[in-house]
Amino acid sequence: MSEDPALLHRYPGALGLPTVDPQALALETALRFLQVRYVKKDAAMRDLRMVIPPSRDSPPEKDRPAEPITLHGFRDCMRYLSALTDVDVVQSDHQHVGACVEGIATTCLFPAFTFFVHFEPNLFHYGLRKVVVPKVGGFWERLSGSFRRNILRSNVFSYVEGAAHGPTPFRTESRQVAEVLGEVEKAFRALERLHLSYARTDETFFSGTSSPSSTDAYVYAGVSSFLHADFGGPHGSPQLAAFQATVKEECAHLVKYVEWMRQMFYEDYNGKYGLKKTTAVATAEMVAAAAEDAYASGRTRVLFTTGVFAFLYFIFANSDVIVSLLEEVLSSDKVDMVTSEPEEENQREEPNL
Known part of the structure; x- marks a missing residue:
């Protein structure tokens, strides 16, 4: 070689x-x-x-x-x-x-x-x-x-x-x-x-x-x-x-x-x-750590799942309120657009005068 x-x-x-x-x-x-x-x-x-x-x-x-x-x-x-x-x-x-x-x-x-x-x-x-x-x-x-x-x-x-x-x-x-x-x-x-x-x-x-x-x-x-x-x-x-x-x-x-x-x-x-x-002590530590890791992993999944379901429940339970708020926001935007149009036209006509 x-x-x-x-x-x-x-x-x-x-x-x-x-x-x-x-x-x-x-x-x-x-x-x-x-x-x-x-x-x-x-x-x-x-x-x-x-x-x-x-x-x-x-x-x-x-x-x-x-x-x-x-x-x-x-x-x-x-x-x-x-x-x-x-x-x-x-x-x-x-x-x-x-x-x-x-x-x-x-x-x-x-x-x-x-x-x-x-x-x-x-x-x-x-x-x-x-x-x-x-x-x-x-x-x-x-x-x-x-x-x-x-x-x-x-x-x-x-x-x-x-x-x-x-x-x-x-x-x-x-x-x-x-x-x-x-x-x-x-x-x-x-x-x-x-x-x-x-x-x-x-x-x-x-x-x-x-x-x-x-x-x-x-x-x-x-x-x-x-x-x-x-x-x-x-x-x-x-x-x-x-x-x-x-x-x-x-x-x-x-x-x-x-x-x-x-x-x-x-x-x-x-x-x-x-x-x-x-050693027996090391084995006992590994068993305890494995149980603790399994508990922590399961607890994290439970908390995450609970949070997701709580958020979804809040959205569905208050859907009427959320829809009404969105309608008010959209209607206020339309009013602002309507009132702003005459002002823009007046600003365009002023230079011609």
Whole structure:
């Protein structure tokens, strides 16, 4: 590859993560596997792309300098990087493991994480709305507040009617989060079993290889997004924080492997990127804050609705008075117009005299 840096257009970082898009994190991890210099640029999730500069060794065509390679979308970008990371690493008898891991990551872990951080009101409003939306949201999306809705509309886990189009009742929201978390927990357990089946020692990668491959990029992006995200704090997510504590205990080998990967390839990242400590006090604070936010949100809607209905009731109840006032105003305007016409005619005749 070229000595010039590659350009990665990806979703910005938030919640203590390099990026809150697991697909972009997988690409960034593969670039780090290859030890490629790259520059990150903020872009919307739908505009994920990668620009690879031309290699200095590639000859120009027809006396023209070689042009950079632009890859659009996650599949094209990952296919290009996988061809480089998997050379002489993935054996034919382990290809089925890579296909299984890719399916778990792309159909469950990646869309589930995107769903959570945009669906849960606290995570979106306190974690993404002020950090991510101003950077990548369109003018109309910022003006109308449709940024969140547009992302959820295309997510496979937004299956509850109304979930992708507006706020849902608290009970419905909690039930949906619990159902999706159940699918994510199954995916974590499957990855734990695969890792135990193929990893030879603690110093080998996911499939037991001595060098990382695209399989490791898929696993790291999917697991790290859930494991290292900052779901705590007074405005966090109690369910996701509890899930983090659960997988640390029940998927200890997978957690150890991902932590080993983070320390190896993301050592230069900020100190907030790592495992989070969740205590009982912090969980209680999150539950109390979530209840308070739900109460405040419901109270605001009730007050707004009451004000609108009170205004409409006042208009309809006093419609006769309002109509009579309008008639008096219009009639007075007509009288003023009639009296002003003779005065204007007199002013026009005076110069002639």
